[in-house]
C-alpha cells in the first residue's frame with residue numbers, strides 16, 4: 119500500500135485534520151427527538167428574512183458563475199465600514215482566508231505565533247504552510263480574562279523568524295476579550311514586517327465598553343489584517359461567507375491564491391442582504407446578550423465556573439465530571455463541544471441559544487448532574 123502521508127509536503131505530514139466535534143448528521147439520524155445543537159456557535163435565531171428572499175431571487179441565476187470579484191458585496195462592506203473596497207478580500211468563510219494567510223506569508227523556517235487556547239485553525243494554518251508554531255502562554259485561570267490572550271506573552275514570543283501572529287478578539291473557545299487600548303500598544307510594538315491577523319468573528323456580539331475593533335488601526339498599520347464572518351451574528355454559517363480587511367497591496371498578494379469563484383452566488387446575495395438589515399442584526403445581538411447573561415447566571419447558580427464571554431458561547435468548567443456529563447447530555451440529544459483538543463478536557467463550550475433552547479439545556483443538565 120502507498121503511504122500517502124509520506125508523499126505529502128512536510129507540513130501536511132505532521133498535520134491532523136480539524137476536529138469539527140460530533141458527527142451531527144449521524145446523531146440526527148438516530149435521535150428520537152430533535153437534537154439541541156449548541157456545539158458550533160451558530161445563531162439559531164436565524165438570518166434576516168431579507169437574506170432568505172435574496173437567496174430565492176438568486177436561484178434563477180444558478181447556472182451562471184458568481185461574480186468572481188464579489189463587487190457588490192465588497193462595495194456594501196466598504197460602505198458599512200467606511201473603507202475602500204480594494205482593502206477587502208472575500209472568502210469561502212473566514213476559515214479559508216485564515217488558512218491562506220499562513221500559506222502566502224510563511225513557510226519552512228518561519229514562525230507563526232499564536233496564543234495557548236487560541237482558535238484551532240491558526241495552528242492548522244501554520245502547520246499546513248510548513249511553518250513552525252510558537253504558542254504564547256495564555257492568561258491564568260484566575261485572571262479577569264481567564265485563559266485569554268496575554269498580549270505581553272504574545273509580544274515576547276515574536277522573534278526574528280516570526281512572519282505572522284494570529285489572535286482573536288473575542289477569542290474562541292474562551293469567549294474572552296482584550297481592551298482596544300492594550301491592542302493598540304501591542305501593535306505599535308510589533309515589527310512592521312510581521313503580519314498581525316486579528317480574527318473578529320464575534321465582534322458584533324460585543325458590548326464591553328473597553329473593547330474596540332482593530333479596523334480603525336488599519337490606516338496606521340499596513341501589517342494589520344482583520345477578518346470578519348457572516349457565519350455568527352449574521353447567521354449564515356451554511357453559506358460560507360467571510361472576509362478580510364487589510365492594506366490593498368496585501369490584499370492584492372492574497373488575490374494570487376484566491377480561487378476565482380470562492381464565494382458562491384447565493385452566499386454573495388444573502389450576505390449583502392443580511393448586511394443591509396441592521397435592525398435584524400441589532401435584535402439578534404440584543405437577544406444573545408440577554409440570553410448569554412441569563413445562561414451564565416443559571417450555570418453559576420448550579421456551582422459551575424463560567425468564563426466571562428463577549429461572544430455567543432460560554433466556556434464552562436465541569437472538572438472531573440466533564441466526560442460523563444458530556445456523554446449523558448449526548449444521550450439526551452443535547453450536543454455541546456468537548457474541549458479536549460484545546461487542552462481543556464475539563465471544560466465544555468456551550469453556544470448561547472434561544473430562551474427555549476437554553477431552558478432545555480438546563481433541564482437536561484439538572485437531570486444529568488442530579
Ligand SMILES: *Cc1c(COP(=O)(O)O)cnc(C)c1O
Pocket residue numbers: 159210211212213214237286289290317319346347348349350355358359360
Ligand atoms: C466561527 C469562527 C470563525 C468563522 O469561520 P467561518 O469560516 O467564517 O465560518 C472564524 N474564527 C473564529 C475564532 C470562529 O470561532
